[in-house]
Amino acid sequence: MDKETKLKLYRSMVRIRTFENGCRKLISEGKLPARFGMYTGQEAVAAGVSAHLDKGDEIGSTHRPIGHLIAKGCSLKKLLAELCAKRTGFNKGKAGPYHTFDPESGSLGANGIVGGSVPMVAGYALAHQIKKDGGVAVSYFGEGASNQGGVQETLNLAACWELPLVFVCENSSPEVQRMLGHEIDYPQLSIERISDRASAYGMPGSSHDGWDVLEIYEVAGEAVRRAREGKGPTLLEFKVHQIEGNLEGRIEAEEDDRVWCPIHNLKQKLLADGTLTPEIDEKIRKEESAAVEEAIAFALGSPDPEPIEAFDDVFVEGA
């Protein structure tokens, strides 16, 4: 892998974490009304997968969407404005974190229903297949969503129609022996690997660590290539470790979590192979911090929608 790609992956992860740290700060100050799942610790997945996607490709996301949206290249300003419920947000303050749609960058979109976006992503893939434009779509979902009927149905349909689609399951269960956020006595999966399900639908599947962006980049590249070549979908599973706690002012995780911190992992490798120097690292962090500060200023300085705007956009006007 060339130096440029490695630095691109590093910057993408730093951007996501810096942005979410900015969100944490705004939330603690009462300036950001949205509540949503943070992507901290999972950045390698979105960065490694989206590095293979073009502007005309799409991703469908979840209610832990920030990393997916940013890695796909959406505007930080409009994203933060949306999270702050401003009229200048992607969706005029109507979406919030759970329904953010940005057609321009192909971030389509976050979804408030567990597994809800997965069938829609099959539609994006179908549009590519019919237009024959070589595009692909990526569907992100979690291990909980992998049990949803619509997800299972879409795995089947995508395989039957050989849709240009990559299924990316981010599995946060293995590290904690339970569904994150759900204190439950009964298991929700009777298999260890979500990717075992791929063979049941007739597509390739494999499982990987979600904190090694270089490996993610390689396997995602193969899956995206396969989809672009018309060979059909792939199911990739990444075991992820969500890093909790307040990371304000810090990029890397605390000592206990560092083994799972994708940013720390890549940084050590890139420092060792000479791709990264402390100076370049500093420069990237400063630039990304500046971009997030700019987004914060834009969002906080933006107007709220007028109450009457609640009635807009129920239907396409003039249609």
Added chain:
Amino acid sequence: MAERVITYSEAINEAHIQEMERDPTVILFGENVSSSWRRATKGLKERFGRERVRDTPITETSFIGMGVGAAIRGLRPIVELMLVDFGLVAMDQILNQMAKSHYMSGGAVKVPMVLRASYGAGTSSGATHSESLYSIFAHMPGMKVVLPSNPYDAKGLLITAIKDDNPVVFMEHRLLGRTKGPVPEEPYTVPFGVANLVREGSDVTVVATGRMVGLVMEAADGLKKEASVEVLDPRTIVPLDEEAILNSVGKTGRLVVVDEDYERCGFSAEVSAIVAEKGFNNLKASVYRVATPNVPLPFNPTLEKQLLPDREKIARAIRNVMA
């Protein structure tokens, strides 16, 4: 030249052909849509190829959601639900994603998709193969809901639906498929939100949809000596031509609503509420509803008949409102 007469199903088929020829982004998929025994879609696969006309697995959630996604990305999918009852397994994709993506995105995406669904009772098929359910779709903001009652409207409304940039639920009554009527050969549109004044009258307004329109006409014929009945077919319940209903009630002072869907919180309740709110001063009598009672439709044909609106029940309601 005599008007050409074709069936309701043939009219729907012709709308598909003409729109798919006009616009290459129009595609069709659903369960068994390539089958030769499905009159509304017969021959389309042969004509347009298996790329644009596709049979899906029996997985409504995934293929309806796929329609939503394809619509967001520039296609105009027509997605067929074999029976509307089967849509109940896909309520997230219909009521959350299809209906609300445009609004939730603040207008950033649009969903120009038609969900065609066969519906209706009267064939002794039991409670999962007989329902109407259009009131559920009308309840959720963001979708248009269309109920053609005759072949002419079926073709014109479907062409309008395909051209519309919004999600449309297009409800085809399963007992109307062989109904014949005059249908022009050339493409034409019937606008949404414009009621059809099926018959002018002065004593009572009857608002009816789908197959109920024909039953109302028969009932009105039988009552010719007793009442001058005005029959209004809204054709689309979203958008609803409130003005036509209120104007008609303003003239007649009496209202009967005939609706095949379940009565509670349904279309008949909506029309009654609109007239109670906005036309109360014109009413000379209580509003009457003839709808399917709040009982799941049974298999036994005698039991089913007991529940369904029919000519006699409609005639009784008209007499009651005239009394």
